[in-house]
Amino acid sequence: MSGTARPSPGRRPEGEHDVKGLAFRDEGESAEQAPPRPRTAGASRVGWRKLTFLPVVLIAVLLATWLWFRQADLDALSRNALGNGQVTKALWQHVELTVISTFFVLIIAIPLGILLTRGAFRKATPFAMAFANMGQATPAIGLLALLVIWLGIGRRAALIGIIIYAVLPVLSNTIAGLKANDPTLLEAARGIGMSPLGVLTRVELPLAVPLILAGVRTALVLNVGTATLATFGGGGGLGVLITTGITSQRMPVLVLGSILTVALALLVDWLASLAELLLRPRGLEVGT
Numbered sequence: 001m002s003g004t005a006r007p008s009p010g011r012r013p014e015g016e017h018d019v020k021g022l023a024f025r026d027e028g029e030s031a032e033q034a035p036p037r038p039r040t041a042g043a044s045r046v047g048w049r050k051l052t053f054l055p056v057v058l059i060a061v062l063l064a065t066w067l068w069f070r071q072a073d074l075d076a077l078s079r080n081a082l083g084n085g086q087v088t089k090a091l092w093q094h095v096e097l098t099v100i101s102t103f104f105v106l107i108i109a110i111p112l113g114i115l116l117t118r119g120a121f122r123k124a125t126p127f128a129m130a131f132a133n134m135g136q137a138t139p140a141i142g143l144l145a146l147l148v149i150w151l152g153i154g155r156r157a158a159l160i161g162i163i164i165y166a167v168l169p170v171l172s173n174t175i176a177g178l179k180a181n182d183p184t185l186l187e188a189a190r191g192i193g194m195s196p197l198g199v200l201t202r203v204e205l206p207l208a209v210p211l212i213l214a215g216v217r218t219a220l221v222l223n224v225g226t227a228t229l230a231t232f233g234g235g236g237g238l239g240v241l242i243t244t245g246i247t248s249q250r251m252p253v254l255v256l257g258s259i260l261t262v263a264l265a266l267l268v269d270w271l272a273s274l275a276e277l278l279l280r281p282r283g284l285e286v287g288t
Contacts, residue, residue, distance in 0.1 A: 054270045058263050065259050069252065078250045081241065091260060093236035097155075097227040098220070098268065101162040105219050109167050110212065113174025114200070125175065132171050135164040140226050148233045158235030162226045166219040173215030177208025206281045213279060217272035224265040238264070 074082070116125045135143070143164065147157040181204050189199045205212075231239035238261045245254025 051274075054266060058267060061259065062263060065256065069256070072252055074252055075250070077248055078252050081244050081248070081250065081253045082256065087241070087256065087260075090236065090238050090240050090257070091264075093230075094224070094227050094238045094261070094264065097158065097162065097230055097235060097237055098223045098264075101159055101166065101223045101227070102216075102220055104159070104163050105166045105170055105223075106216065108163070109170035109215075109219075110174050113171050114178065114205075116175055117178045129172065129175075132168040136168045140165055140229050141232065144229055144233050153234035155230070155235045158227075158230035158233045158237075161233070162223055162230070165226050166222045169218040169222070170212070170215040173211045173218075174208065177211030178204055180211070181207050210276070210280055213272075213276040217269065217276060220268050220272050221265055224261070224268055228261055 112128065115121050116128055140161065144158065144161040147161050151157040151160070185203060185207070186199060189203045194202065227235075227237045228239035228242060230237045231243055238257050241253055241257025242261070245251065245257060
């Protein structure tokens with residue numbers, strides 16, 4: 001015989017009442033017995049592993065590289081290529097190229113993507129996308145060479161080449177994000193009296209933020225990699241160390257330039273992933 005007590009026929013469970021033949025339960029008791037709500041995604045938007053893993057790895061790699069250079073036997077040519085602040089100068093130039101080119105990519109691609117989803121401008125979308133695809137389909141070194149022939153040697157040609165190469169992911173993601181919005185939500189926003197600008201800034205763009213940020217993240221990593229080619233147009237950057245190490249056959253110079261480029265790309269991707277998590281509208285998270 002089971003030890004569990006069963007309610008007798010006709011008797012209500014504890015906390016439940018019969019009013020005119022309908023069963024009701026006390027609100028206080030039901031709230032106490034309700035299972036706790038699971039934690040939402042917003043409660044752990046950025047975990048400690050996300051914050052620490054990649055920086056720790058990068059610090060370990062850079063520390064190991066520094067210790068290796070401390071005991072490495074460098075000849076006069078290698079010391080000349082790496083001394084007198086040349087490494088710091090090349091790294092700073094690379095960061096400048098990446099930041100400036102990304103800034104111009106954003107102010108070109110995002111407004112253009114918004115414009116191409118408005119009214120009559122939608123007909124121009126295939127032509128704009130074809131032009132952007134041509135920019136990225138062209139080999140970066142060939143595009144840079146053409147710009148150097150046209151504009152001459154200098155940072156301007158390198159920046160324009162990097163910008164053209166990175167416009168596509170931001171432009172295509174902006175258009176895709178805006179087109180993916182639910183039309184019923186937009187109609188509801190217009191129905192409560194929002195202006196077209198209000199619908200765009202308060203409904204459409206917030207909903208498209210995840211896709212736009214993913215495109216920006218891709219463009220940032222592309223810019224770090226493409227900026228290494230700026231040295232062929234006189235733009236400087238870490239590509240100077242890489243080409244010097246290759247042409248002079250000095251492995252320490254080549255290794256340092258390559259490690260710094262990879263570390264910078266990984267760091268930029270990590271920062272962009274954090275920005276993607278932090279800037280994502282809370283209402284779009286699962287469980288909120």
